[in-house]
Amino acid sequence: MSTTYIFRDAETDNDVMLRALAGMYDPFSERRLREAGIAEDARCLVVAVGASGIARTIAGLAPRGEVIATDVDLRPCQRDPRVDLREHDVVTDPLPGMFDLIHVRLLLGHLPQRLDVLGKLVDALNPDGVLVVEEFEATWRTSVLAAPDPDEADRLFGAYHDAFQAALQDAGNRSKWSRRVHGAMLDLGLTECDTVGYTGTWAGGSHGCLLPWGTAGAIRQKLIDAGMSGADLDAFRQLLLVPELRVKGNLALSTVGRRRR
Numbered sequence: 001m002s003t004t005y006i007f008r009d010a011e012t013d014n015d016v017m018l019r020a021l022a023g024m025y026d027p028f029s030e031r032r033l034r035e036a037g038i039a040e041d042a043r044c045l046v047v048a049v050g051a052s053g054i055a056r057t058i059a060g061l062a063p064r065g066e067v068i069a070t071d072v073d074l075r076p077c078q079r080d081p082r083v084d085l086r087e088h089d090v091v092t093d094p095l096p097g098m099f100d101l102i103h104v105r106l107l108l109g110h111l112p113q114r115l116d117v118l119g120k121l122v123d124a125l126n127p128d129g130v131l132v133v134e135e136f137e138a139t140w141r142t143s144v145l146a147a148p149d150p151d152e153a154d155r156l157f158g159a160y161h162d163a164f165q166a167a168l169q170d171a172g173n174r175s176k177w178s179r180r181v182h183g184a185m186l187d188l189g190l191t192e193c194d195t196v197g198y199t200g201t202w203a204g205g206s207h208g209c210l211l212p213w214g215t216a217g218a219i220r221q222k223l224i225d226a227g228m229s230g231a232d233l234d235a236f237r238q239l240l241l242v243p244e245l246r247v248k249g250n251l252a253l254s255t256v257g258r259r260r261r
Contacts, residue, residue: 033132036132045070045101059082118184137197141157147239160223162227166226197251204244205241213241
């Protein structure tokens with residue numbers, strides 16, 4: 001991908017991270033898609049599909065339509081005969097036509113060209129077409145609700161948050177982007193823009209804890225370079241698997257906008 005994407009070189013635990021993201025946010029994304037409304041014959045595009053089941057969900061909502069799902073690496077992607085899966089770089093490659101629905105989750109914040117890509121997606125909407133953009137509120141701190149040692153858990157989560165934010169900034173991610181999507185959509189002429197947030201309570205070893213567990217493994221050296229010690233990183237990952245742990249997880253903001261008829 002033509003970006004400084006922080007996970008570009010990740011191999012270890014990247015698959016765990018992608019599956020955890022799908023488990024955490026696919027139900028929320030599906031609810032937002034249903035609220036937006038998808039015609040049975042809609043032509044739909046899922047950008048950066050990863051390991052999510054969103055393309056399959058959309059195929060079920062638009063049984064007489066067409067669903068194209070793209071990513072730069074198709075290895076984690078779920079296969080479905082109703083979904084046209086394509087290797088594609090949204091930054092440099094032309095989009096494959098015009099669409100009634102475009103969904104993109106947890107991608108644009110990583111791209112220095114985020115505004116250009118957003119404009120590209122808006123331009124690919126048919127009249128009355130819908131764009132759904134979902135991003136993490138990057139400044140949101142995961143809250144420890146219960147742990148064997150709550151103060152130590154708070155310290156470890158704080159150290160991880162600070163190192164992860166620093167690593168993201170180094171990679172070109174902008175922490176306020178999720179709050180800028182709504183205004184950017186309005187500036188590009190979309191109407192009926194609506195933003196909804198979602199978070200959840202997660203136990204140790206569940207999707208919401210496996211996400212930072214996988215992330216910490218995938219970018220371990222970047223986190224250490226950003227100031228988190230290797231010992232704290234190991235202790236943090238161990239904590240994330242403790243069944244007694246409960247956390248309030250990442251906040252995702254989902255913004256929906258519609259192109260004028």
